[in-house]
Amino acid sequence: MKANKTINLSTKTNLLEQDLYEYKLQDVSQPELFREIFPYNEVPKVSYNYRHVPMDMPEHIYITDTSFRDGQQSREPYTTQQMVDLYKMLHRLGGPNGIVRQTEFFVYSKKDRDALERCMELGYEFPEITTWIRATKSDFELVKNIGIRETGILVSCSDYHIFKKMNLTRKQAMEKYLGIISDAIEAGLHPRCHFEDITRADYYGFVVPFATELMKLSKDSGVPIKIRACDTMGYGISYPGVSLPRSVPGIIYGLKHYAGVPSDMLEWHGHNDFYKGVVNASTAWLYGAGAVNCSLLGIGERTGNVPLEAMVFEYASLRGDFDGMNPTVITEIAEYLEKETGYETPPMTPFVGRNFNLTRAGIHADGIMKDPEIYNIFDTELILNRPPMVAISNTSGLAGIAVWINQYYGLKGAEAIDKKNEGVVTIKELIDQEYANGRITVISETEMIRYAEQYVFHRDVDYEDK
Structure with a gap:
């Protein structure tokens, strides 16, 4: 950590504010697995340090969709026509203001690429079509000439992934990621960095230093770089005073306050392993994330993603209206998924299950x-x-x-x-x-x-x- 004695008058609070530390990468020799919190042979623990951070709801908040990417990882893949049909419904659901802002596609199969191209031909502004790749040059080659503006790039940030999956050090992982992201910028793309497994990561030892480097790269290049905070295992906790790495308020606050990530470049991606998907996504909005990433009916890996339809209603609850969204399309989407794809919606599912009302x-x-x-x-x-x-x-x-x-x-x-x-x-x-x-x-x-x-x-x- 480096001392920084700069004091600036905040235009938001109208107070002189001082950040005492600039967090630097801690390139440890052994992985930090937080065994006191994640013992593996027991249920994960919820620990407190009683640190509270301020709510900081952005002026504009949005919903992004991963139904054609993460949503396809736990079900039979959609056909090309099904993806086109669902994309049209997402467009109608999001309304003229584009509250359903983006949707992401795989690009690995011809079927996915065909669907992406057919959706692009529709000419809709929203949801903006984006892609997703792993942080490898071979994946980068797949998307750099496809004609999209933004692509997601997997940048795993916990030592579970860096040490145990990739067999890298933190320094090696950061250098690899920064290289791929620089290549994407050089090709004219806007990178969206997926901080995989952020709720098990060394927050001040890797997450904040890496995000800080990305913000420097963004400033130097003039290209916006998004950060998607991925609660890959659903470990996130919304309770006030919960300690990192599980604190959703702490994660969002720290990325904004210590790494300088603006709200419109900050997104939350949650899973529902502990029944906390929706409340964690709403909490991310409340503490400064500009977007929450969801899938239709919550279909996704293991217990699923944050249900997109749930966040439509969370948006209306927090903002006072739907801001142009058309919630009746939610019923059409649920009926379409059942009739056209054979998906069986659990009958008690809120808003879409046959027994919900x-x-x-x-x-x-x-x-x-x-x-x-x-x-x-x-x-x-x-x-x-x-x-x-x-x-x-x-x-x-x-x-x-x-x-x-x-x-x-x-x-x-x-x-x-x-x-x-x-x-x-x-x-x-x-x-x-x-x-x-x-x-x-x-x-x-x-x-x-x-x-x-x-x-x-x-x-x-x-x-x-x-």
Whole structure:
């Protein structure tokens, strides 16, 4: 660490501020694996140093997408046409202000390159098409003439990767990375550096010194260099006062404060291994990251990435509106993925699962019948084109049956069926008898249609169970 006695008046706080240290690379002989935090034979520990950093929400925040890169690493790859279709939907979802700012593509197969070229031909400004490569010259050759502006470059930053995977020292790794990034700049590209495994990295011994060198390179070259802080294993923690390397506020604050990375060049990429994907991404925004990287429905490596649709709603919650985004497209995307790719969305998944706004309890259905706002998280029909639903079982009661019929047949106002309707009472008696006889499954849609036609509408129609 080098003393720096420069004092400057901050235009943001209007106070004289002093940074006491400039962090230099610590080229250690043995890897720092933080065994007290990551013992491996035990659950990782959450340690505190009680250091608090200020929230620093950027003026502009964005969502970026990795569905065609990280999102394809845990599922059957998309076809070229599927990628084109999904890209069009991402464009509509992001709206005219481009809140869904970028999406990244692999370039290793002909299928991926064909999809990238077809998406580029659409001429959309947003999401901007970018690529991803490893920090090798052979990968660099794949993208330098493809016609894109920005490419992601893998720069693993923990000693788990530097020592154990690449068999390099920190100095060797930094020199290798800086060489590849310089080559990218020389070819006219804007590098996006993926700081892989940042939540297990020696923050002041490697992360900050490396980021500082990148900012110097950016200043010297006049080319913006992005840093994507990658919580590769989902170890990030959002709690105030948590110590590094797991502290999400600390990571974002330090990159800005000590390495001078501006918010518009700082991005968060999280995973959901410990159920913290969404809250960590929101925390990154709050403490200064200009973008959070996501995938559609959270599909990705192991437990998945940060779900893009979740951050659409986080954006609206934090900013007060959708800023031009069209959230109804989320429902279209979920339906498309199920029908066209065979992906089975877990039914309880927020916003996109078939049960996310479905109730089975009769008391809840009774509340929905009186006012959907009582048990529905927001107007899901308006915002997601998904009206609240009920499933019919032995706990649905008269209200649940009435709500189901009204929803299925679109009956509103004076036309709506009341739970005291004779037909509804008859249907409930028949359903109760089913469960008294040992039934354990819910009543199917076909059965409910048959019941409603016969006992409520008194129409003699033959419906057979599917």
